[in-house]
Amino acid sequence: MGAYLLWKHRNSCVFEGANPCLAELLRNFRDEQHLWSMAGAQRLASLSAGQADRVG
Template structure:
């Protein structure tokens, strides 16, 4: 058995979203649609005073992302934070599916803040306020 065969026989993908156990799992569902993701996005968008940017339930990532229109001077920063949050939602999904972690918005928001510090140190985020709120405020919002 080669590596591809071993991977194919040992890796399973759940037939339904591991968070809601109802809808088929899709990238749009994971990053935008399920309640857990929407809570994370709402926390961030509320602080930015942009609750109207919250994606609709059946939004596709591409349609939603291109519908967000930040001020030109904030565009790169906004899109970088969106990429960061999407990346962290994906990683959290994998922790739940493969490591048996329990979904936690406060834990995910804390991890987003920590990863954001690394992105800032690497020059991907410029402003300290680009991640909308402090970790302790996120933890109290769950």
């Protein structure tokens, strides 16, 4: 999940001229985590969006 989103963001920057944006990438991670949790990925439900913001 994470590697795919990072790869997709990188390709958007390289091939479509998008600017790298960490905030957008983190938002995409949170959205993807939420969708997986709604689909029943129970172990991902323990991750909160706030925890990703505390990294670094």
